[in-house]
Amino acid sequence: MTNQAAKRTGPDASYDDPSFSLKRWLSSDGNLTRLFVIMVVVFVTMTVLSPRTFLTLDSFSSMAFQFPVLGILSLAMMLTMVSGGIDLSIVGIANLTSILAAMVMVRLVPEGASAGTSFMYMLLGIVCAIIAGVLCGLLNGFAVAKIGIPPILVTLGSMQLFMGLAIVITKGQAIVGLPEQFSSIGNGSHIGIPVPLIIFALCVAAVYVLLNRRPYGMKLQLLGSNPTASRYGGINNTVVLLKTYALSGLLASIAGLVMIALTNSAKADYGTSYILQAILVVVLGGVNPNGGFGKIAGVVMAVLTLQFLSSGLNALHVGNFFKDFIWGIVLILVMVINAVSPRLKWKRRAAGSSKTSS
Amino acid sequence: MPKALIELNHINKSFAGVHALKDVSLRIEYGEVHCLAGENGCGKSTLIKVMSGVHAPDHGEIRIDGQLRSGLNPIEAINSGIQVIYQDFSIFPNLTVAENIALNGELAARKKWINWSKMRQTAKQALDKVGVDLDLNAKVEHLSVADKQLIAISRALMHEAKLIVMDEPTTALTQKEVRALFRVIEGLKRDGISILFVSHKLEEVFELSERITIMRNGKNVISERADQLNREKLVYYMTGRQIDESYYEIGKQSGTPLLRTDNLSLKGCFEHISLSIHPGEIVGLTGLLGSGRTELAEALFGLTPATSGEIFRDGEPVSIRSVQDAETHGIAYVPEDRLTEGLFLEQSIERNMVVSVIDEQKDKWGMIDRRKVKSAVRSWIQKLGIAAHSPLAPVKTLSGGNQQRVVLARWLAASPKVLILNGPSVGVDIGSKEDIHQVIRELAGQGLGVLMISDDLPELRQSCNRVLVMKRGRIIGEAEGKSFTQEVWSELHDARDDDAGPVERRGNTA
Numbered sequence: 001m002t003n004q005a006a007k008r009t010g011p012d013a014s015y016d017d018p019s020f021s022l023k024r025w026l027s028s029d030g031n032l033t034r035l036f037v038i039m040v041v042v043f044v045t046m047t048v049l050s051p052r053t054f055l056t057l058d059s060f061s062s063m064a065f066q067f068p069v070l071g072i073l074s075l076a077m078m079l080t081m082v083s084g085g086i087d088l089s090i091v092g093i094a095n096l097t098s099i100l101a102a103m104v105m106v107r108l109v110p111e112g113a114s115a116g117t118s119f120m121y122m123l124l125g126i127v128c129a130i131i132a133g134v135l136c137g138l139l140n141g142f143a144v145a146k147i148g149i150p151p152i153l154v155t156l157g158s159m160q161l162f163m164g165l166a167i168v169i170t171k172g173q174a175i176v177g178l179p180e181q182f183s184s185i186g187n188g189s190h191i192g193i194p195v196p197l198i199i200f201a202l203c204v205a206a207v208y209v210l211l212n213r214r215p216y217g218m219k220l221q222l223l224g225s226n227p228t229a230s231r232y233g234g235i236n237n238t239v240v241l242l243k244t245y246a247l248s249g250l251l252a253s254i255a256g257l258v259m260i261a262l263t264n265s266a267k268a269d270y271g272t273s274y275i276l277q278a279i280l281v282v283v284l285g286g287v288n289p290n291g292g293f294g295k296i297a298g299v300v301m302a303v304l305t306l307q308f309l310s311s312g313l314n315a316l317h318v319g320n321f322f323k324d325f326i327w328g329i330v331l332i333l334v335m336v337i338n339a340v341s342p343r344l345k346w347k348r349r350a351a352g353s354s355k356t357s358s
Numbered sequence: 359m360p361k362a363l364i365e366l367n368h369i370n371k372s373f374a375g376v377h378a379l380k381d382v383s384l385r386i387e388y389g390e391v392h393c394l395a396g397e398n399g400c401g402k403s404t405l406i407k408v409m410s411g412v413h414a415p416d417h418g419e420i421r422i423d424g425q426l427r428s429g430l431n432p433i434e435a436i437n438s439g440i441q442v443i444y445q446d447f448s449i450f451p452n453l454t455v456a457e458n459i460a461l462n463g464e465l466a467a468r469k470k471w472i473n474w475s476k477m478r479q480t481a482k483q484a485l486d487k488v489g490v491d492l493d494l495n496a497k498v499e500h501l502s503v504a505d506k507q508l509i510a511i512s513r514a515l516m517h518e519a520k521l522i523v524m525d526e527p528t529t530a531l532t533q534k535e536v537r538a539l540f541r542v543i544e545g546l547k548r549d550g551i552s553i554l555f556v557s558h559k560l561e562e563v564f565e566l567s568e569r570i571t572i573m574r575n576g577k578n579v580i581s582e583r584a585d586q587l588n589r590e591k592l593v594y595y596m597t598g599r600q601i602d603e604s605y606y607e608i609g610k611q612s613g614t615p616l617l618r619t620d621n622l623s624l625k626g627c628f629e630h631i632s633l634s635i636h637p638g639e640i641v642g643l644t645g646l647l648g649s650g651r652t653e654l655a656e657a658l659f660g661l662t663p664a665t666s667g668e669i670f671r672d673g674e675p676v677s678i679r680s681v682q683d684a685e686t687h688g689i690a691y692v693p694e695d696r697l698t699e700g701l702f703l704e705q706s707i708e709r710n711m712v713v714s715v716i717d718e719q720k721d722k723w724g725m726i727d728r729r730k731v732k733s734a735v736r737s738w739i740q741k742l743g744i745a746a747h748s749p750l751a752p753v754k755t756l757s758g759g760n761q762q763r764v765v766l767a768r769w770l771a772a773s774p775k776v777l778i779l780n781g782p783s784v785g786v787d788i789g790s791k792e793d794i795h796q797v798i799r800e801l802a803g804q805g806l807g808v809l810m811i812s813d814d815l816p817e818l819r820q821s822c823n824r825v826l827v828m829k830r831g832r833i834i835g836e837a838e839g840k841s842f843t844q845e846v847w848s849e850l851h852d853a854r855d856d857d858a859g860p861v862e863r864r865g866n867t868a
Contacts, residue, residue, distance in 0.1 A: 215720060226698070
């Protein structure tokens with residue numbers, strides 16, 4: 001082997017450097033850098049436009065109660081999208097499972113139960129909802145992985161199925177009168193931090209570990225980028241997909257619980273607009289819709305950006321009609337930038353390397 | 359000097375700092391079969407793109423029929439009679455044969471309505487020129503690679519081609535199809551059409567061409583009449599190093615085979631396969647595409663489990679129903695199609711290497727141990743001499759040879775006992791090919807059993823101690839590795855030609 005080739009075989013220096021650097025991390029992925037800039041720009045713009053309403057503790061605290069539901073749903077969407085699929089049934093799962101929880105908490109509790117008993121029923125409701133969420137997810141996963149139906153069709157069908165089931169169970173009525181202890185999850189704070197925000201943070205941490213530190217996460221990303229190669233590479237695609245849709249269902253049920261705790265009631269058609277918003281957040285966050293790639297930081301920044309935009313527009317008294325319009329613009333803009341900038345980056349990098357090599 | 363069909367003089371071309379062509383000259387005479395040889399990444403493809411007007415050269419001149427052509431663009435090149443058939447043929451799989459051949463012409467003529475009968479007529483004429491008979495109404499996606507190629511050639515002839523450039527035309531063809539293609543090329547030559555044949559398969563280069571131009575690292579090394587060159591010289595010019603040709607031999611094997619199959623069958627694919635692989639053996643397996651060789655490999659690897667028969671590992675009967683089973687029993691498989699079956703193109707080299715052993719990289723918390731992964735990746739990059747800028751770069755940035763080493767590294771990391779290689783050197787340059795063979799021999803020397811599926815006779819001859827020949831789902835013969843020549847192969851293959859000749863291409867007009 002020639003000297004030059006030997007030099008090229010040596011991994012580059014950053015590969016060996018174990019330390020973490022924010023600059024390197026941001027610059028390692030152009031999308032994250034751009035997203036960070038966009039988030040800051042939106043934040044600053046909103047601050048400048050309405051300093052007295054946007055940049056207040058009240059407004060921040062209300063944001064912290066608002067975005068976690070969408071945030072958790074986006075995490076679920078993200079996982080399925082990294083696998084190369086999609087989960088349109090997340091809101092359906094959220095509603096169905098939260099209705100189950102509400103029924104356990106409201107209807108099963110014996111008349112005049114003590115605080116302790118009703119607390120036990122509350123826990124039972126939560127557990128039921130989560131188990132039901134996992135089962136719903138497994139149903140999706142089974143149809144996708146075992147039967148081989150395209151995920152978009154499977155989850156479109158199951159979205160209708162779950163929603164229909166929820167309507168049948170409730171006869172279209174809302175279930176109200178959740179125990180106070182439970183509502184405090186949605187509206188209370190723990191050491192000054194709103195509980196929904198804490199739940200969101202825990203979900204983010206859990207998904208981060210799963211995606212980046214556990215073998216499952218690497219398998220998921222590889223499967224997402226080429227399912228044939230992953231099969232030839234010894235990955236059990238069926239197991240990975242089942243886990244992914246089950247996780248998606250689990251996260252959806254958590255989102256559902258937070259949602260009914262916030263509104264203090266459960267209903268079959270809550271939050272249907274969240275499906276498209278979750279897709280928007282995930283794509284905005286740089287998750288590749290073709291599968292294989294996705295960074296959790298991107299999704300978090302995307303959901304924050306949209307929340308800043310949404311709260312800022314509210315502070316400006318811009319109607320809800322405008323909100324959708326502006327979200328649409330942001331999404332398309334970001335996708336255009338994402339499509340264009342890799343080419344620019346490639347040119348820059350090539351120019352840079354020619355300078356250093358000569 | 360009399361004028362040539364096309365002359366490229368002192369062409370230079372850089373892409374964003376990479377100097378792809380350095381002062382390259384090429385001259386193609388009228389009615390000449392010219393071969394452009396060189397390893398992958400030496401600039402052959404770039405040169406073709408300069409010739410066909412896709413890339414404009416930074417310096418240098420292009421002369422067609424003696425006329426200086428500056429600012430040549432693809433349409434002008436086509437109008438001057440230069441046609442390029444790329445590796446993927448640029449055909450439309452969802453259209454019929456006739457549409458694929460004649461549609462371009464119809465569109466170029468800016469017709470508003472399609473005259474179907476005229477289109478079929480032109481398509482028929484074009485096919486006749488090449489001398490093939492295909493069903494004009496057949497959907498192209500159902501045809502074989504060889505037929506697709508013939509369609510691309512026919513289409514090229516529609517445009518009054520004077521020069522047809524074929525970029526690696528034989529990579530996906532069987533021996534028989536290669537023969538047929540060569541006959542077509544000879545026919546074209548008789549009609550006065552020049553052919554530029556791009557290849558790195560040495561046999562073909564010598565058989566076909568009158569003149570050979572060899573490129574290395576973006577420069578042309580030599581341009582010479584074919585009869586002035588021989589195999590050794592050619593390899594030397596292509597790689598810049600001497601490669602000795604030796605054979606792999608081991609003594610007679612006794613004892614328990616690593617892998618043995620008994621009457622293994624998969625309905626519709628192969629039947630009654632009984633073979634054994636001993637430690638240290640490199641067993642070749644060849645046969646035409648569709649002979650069941652790939653299906654056999656995939657059955658042994660659990661991708662499409664066999665329907666009957668038995669598999670023994672170290673003498674113990676084992677059940678291989680899934681890839682996970684195969685892994686448990688120490689069987690590894692480097693698939694045929696590196697790009698779709700082997701690699702995660704967009705993912706990093708590192709991930710591509712550890713995919714099969716992710717579960718072994720866990721720390722006590724069940725998390726991936728980054729340090730373990732990195733040190734494994736580093737050591738494989740070094741052991742196999744993979745030329746990569748960074749292990750975190752997408753694997754698609756590597757050359758074919760290096761990509762193949764990545765797939766190999768992935769399976770070697772799983773420390774298999776039996777390694778099945780399907781076309782280990784397809785699309786791999788000579789230097790990498792030799793390196794890969796060397797690695798395989800070393801591993802076999804350490805007691806690994808290897809089953810090597812290949813179309814490449816010299817590869818089988820040099821690497822394998824014995825070679826099995828498959829035909830229509832059965833093993834029909836076996837030969838000693840070093841004596842496995844073209845003649846032996848034909849003899850074995852044609853010996854049992856009792857029933858109805860080899861499967862002819864489908865879609866013939868009845």
